Amino acid sequence: MAKVVVVTSGKGGVGKTTSTAALGAALAQSGERVVVVDFDVGLRNLDLIMGAERRVVFDLINVIQGDAKLTQALIRDKRLENLMLLPASQTRDKDALTGEGVARVIAELRESFDWVLCDSPAGIERGALLAMHHADIAVVVTNPEVSSVRDSDRIIGMLDSTTERAERGERIEKHLLLTRYDPARAQRGDMLSVEDVLEILSIPLLGIIPESQEVLRASNVGSPVTLNAPVSAPARAYSDAVRRLRGEIVEMTIPSDKIGLVARLFGRRVA
Amino acid sequence: MNGFLSFFRKRPTANLARERLQILLSHERASAGQEGLVNTLREEILAVIAKHIHVNRDQVQVKVERHGEASILEIDVTMPVHRMTLPT
């Protein structure tokens, strides 16, 4: 049975697109058939983070409006054959995304994939609501910072009230993905700690992604961080998160780039 | 010595962030809950009215107004008299 996952946050710029790409690639690496869908109509970026920007021909809106078939719009990843991208359109017409159209596309994607990952736009408007509407699972991306936590709380409320599952009286699985975390600053008491955020939002923790320059480096070259720098701290954190998504029980750690460096040097010497 | 140093050290701020969030969110969750309650009330009141009268959704208005300590629930129904069917 296919699982539809929305990667959402309310607040902008907290790491939704980065996380969608990294989780999608890590899921595909573990053998699952994965499609990542960009719902950020007008501000598409997932294509760029995935390194597929020059291969976009048709997009989600073209499929919804019947100008292209789903198979024409899907872009296969160059590195992983079981990873696909459905890009967003650059149109400024937000009404192009219809509830009925989205329902049709998601239903069709469920047929051919194990995982459908939806990269939500920021905000609590139509686009964000449509991105979460068909989700079975929500990954709530949050930075350890007051405005991000507040917006996540708002999004959690909407997940529980406006989604298809909520309307059917079913529960939607919600997970917290804490990103851009800096353990040293939290230790000093200058940043909300993991415990603080968990206590406030009270949803289960999927993973802690440390702040790392590897994320920017990966975006520069257009490759999800889990593929571009697999032993880096954020990549290991995303891979652990994916194992948890697949139901494995994995000890919660905050990977550090320093350990990663040691492991890399060590690995090289052995080889 | 400790006191002298801490005079120069910036005080940790995460505790304050957590406390402010806890207070703010307890308010925001309560008002979101009330919004949900009003929506439920509107749907159920509409259903009851529809059993007896033909009304459009926009002819029934339900709102809650805060007046200090108390809240007032206002239900406003525009009834088309000629189409009213009497309850049996």
Ligand SMILES: Nc1ncnc2c1ncn2[C@@H]1O[C@H](COP(=O)(O)OP(=O)(O)OP(=O)(O)O)[C@@H](O)[C@H]1O
């Ligand atoms: N763990 C991290 N360490 C360092 N930088 C990060 C990390 N995660 C994300 N970033 C950076 O934060 C910025 C925003 O990330 P991203 O585009 O993924 O956010 P978003 O939530 O999708 O934004 P939007 O709401 O605009 O769609 C990017 O510059 C990205 O490189």
Ligand SMILES: [Mg+2]
């Ligand atoms: Mg984004």
